Amino acid sequence: MEQDDRKLFVLDTNVLLHEPLAIYSFKEHDVVIPMTVLEELDQIKDRKSDVSRDARVAIRALEDTLGGDTTPEQIINGVPLPSREGHADAIGSLSIFPDHLVDFTLGALPGDGNDNRIINTALHLQNLHHPRTVVLVTKDINMRLKAKGAGIQLVEDYRTDQLIDDIRFLSKGFYQFQGNFWEHLNKVSTERHGRHTIHEVPLKDLDNEPFYINQYLIDTESDFCGRVTERSDTHLHILDLGRERLKNLEAWGVKPKNVYQGMALQALLDPDIDLVILTGPAGCGKTLLAMAAALELVVERNRYDKVIVTRNTPEIAESIGFLPGTEEEKMMPWLAAITDTLEVLHKNDVNPTGSLNYIMDKANIQFKSINFMRGRSIQNSIVLLDECQNLTASQIKTMITRMGEGTKLICCGNLAQIDSNYLTAVTSGLTYIVERFKDFEGSANLYLNGVVRSRLAEYAEEHL
Incomplete structure (x- = not known):
């Protein structure tokens, strides 16, 4: 891969607190940690708070890469990420940028605030490595807005652990059929298992939905309510619960x-x-x-x-x-x-x-x-x-x-x-x-x- 094809990701402190091993999440691309981020991690690691552990894990991950016989010049220029189980695709490099030694002038944000220093670092690297792509990654929404306003072309949230793009698509745990559930079906096999009734329903008769284990099923017209207990390539096994029976459940005097x-x-x-x-x-x-x-x-x-x-x-x-x-x-x-x-x-x-x-x-x-x-x-x-x-x-x-x-x-x-x-x-x-x-x-x-x-x-x- 050509050098210009490899992106340069500048990480904010909150990314490493959110995911201490985030440096391994950028595949073949290179990662830059501003010195200000290390200073913030140093201040956080000794606090009596939950994030202090994450700060220490992040520091140890950086030490594993940059420690040993690495020279100061290599740390600034970039050190290849070591192989790590579960992160075989992480083949980029990691470097520390000494932002405290740089006199930011052109287009830089004023003041010595940590957020501004990190933004100024990304802006400096964007000008220095042009036309190479430089991306600032931060979980701070306001910092993303400031960075865009300061002239950084690419600013992103850290989304490696984000599984959906829109909260409207989040599973609700139940699926509602329009009309009467039983009218959708051509053939149903029913068995009794003790006090429980299990229906075996062909998937081809149901809506084209990715049903999953313990998902509840209801409809808009009948008393039907069930819970998926098993799924195969062709059938769903549904535990019959009944809407009225559910409403008559009671726990500590509370009814639904x-x-x-x-x-x-x-x-x-x-x-x-x-x-x-x-x-x-x-x-x-x-x-x-x-x-x-x-x-x-x-x-x-x-x-x-x-x-x-x-x-x-x-x-x-x-x-x-x-x-x-x-x-x-x-x-x-x-x-x-x-x-x-x-x-x-x-x-x-x-x-x-x-x-x-x-x-x-x-x-x-x-x-x-x-x-x-x-x-x-x-x-x-x-x-x-x-x-x-x-x-x-x-x-x-x-x-x-x-x-x-x-x-x-x-x-x-x-x-x-x-x-x-x-x-x-x-x-x-x-x-x-x-x-x-x-x-x-x-x-x-x-x-x-x-x-x-x-x-x-x-x-x-x-x-x-």
């Missing part, structure tokens, strides 16, 4: 208010499903259903030993240490949504406060910070991960890999309420796991249509 909540509750109560992902607008019942199912499974059915509740908030790493009390007490301000839900579940009791304290103890409900979940192996528990739209793919992978034998993980999130500066609906870790776990027989994903919190919340969701 619509068929979507019914499907979600069925997945939450199914012992064969280890991961349940609930998405949907504010007020659709995600947290309420998850807590009701957790209490039902722990207290009434004795299937699990405890409930662990955790969530991510952007400022939690810096703020939690300054609050008084134990870890649970420190976490309470961020987990008020959970305690509010528990109060709703027991508001009609004679002594709601007493009931709440009794259930907290009986169900062994524990509030944990996500920062202290690394290295744990959680056994025979229900783990509720709330507000996980703010997690990156690597962070949510860390959480899922903590789950041990006999543990059920419930992930709840609303992709319209992302607080992170570097995440969008299509790059959120929540979107990532919805797509990645579609074909896993131990997981189910449900988008809860409809706001049931109140008519005020419903109107706000539709009109604001």
Whole structure:
């Protein structure tokens, strides 16, 4: 490949924090790390925060490439990336650009801000290597706008872990047939397996859709509701659930208010499903259903030993240490949504406060910070991960890999309420796991249509 055909990718710090091994994601092209990025990684690696680990992993990856007998001249000119398992196509080079030694003048942004220095580096390299393609890669939306305004021709988001281009194409976990489901079919084979009824349906009679395991099926006219249990090249095996039966499900006194909540509750109560992902607008019942199912499974059915509740908030790493009390007490301000839900579940009791304290103890409900979940192996528990739209793919992978034998993980999130500066609906870790776990027989994903919190919340969701 000619030198001019190989692109030059300039990486921002947030790319390496999002994916510490991002230097291996650019195939035959070359990667440049400005010195300012190293300085930012150095400041972050010692913080008491979740991203500090990612900073250290990124620094070690850079050391593996640039360490040893490499001379300063080679580091500036570019060192070939070493071979790494799973990254055989990464055959470009890695270099460090000493932006602190360059006097940026022509078209440069003013000031010594780190973002401006990185933009000025990309602009300098674009002028220096013309006509070679230089691309600035950053997760910061505002920085992309500034870079475009400063004259950088190509500015991109880091999209290696992005599985869809439009959030409208994200799987909802169910498929709705128009009309009556049974009218689509020419031949159906039905069998009884204990209490369950399984229909074997020819794929050629159904809509041309990529059906997947544990996807729910409903229609617009009949009482039909089913869940895909198996798929072959020619047939679907569908567990018959029935819309009315779903609406009559109950967990800790809570009954579904619509068929979507019914499907979600069925997945939450199914012992064969280890991961349940609930998405949907504010007020659709995600947290309420998850807590009701957790209490039902722990207290009434004795299937699990405890409930662990955790969530991510952007400022939690810096703020939690300054609050008084134990870890649970420190976490309470961020987990008020959970305690509010528990109060709703027991508001009609004679002594709601007493009931709440009794259930907290009986169900062994524990509030944990996500920062202290690394290295744990959680056994025979229900783990509720709330507000996980703010997690990156690597962070949510860390959480899922903590789950041990006999543990059920419930992930709840609303992709319209992302607080992170570097995440969008299509790059959120929540979107990532919805797509990645579609074909896993131990997981189910449900988008809860409809706001049931109140008519005020419903109107706000539709009109604001």
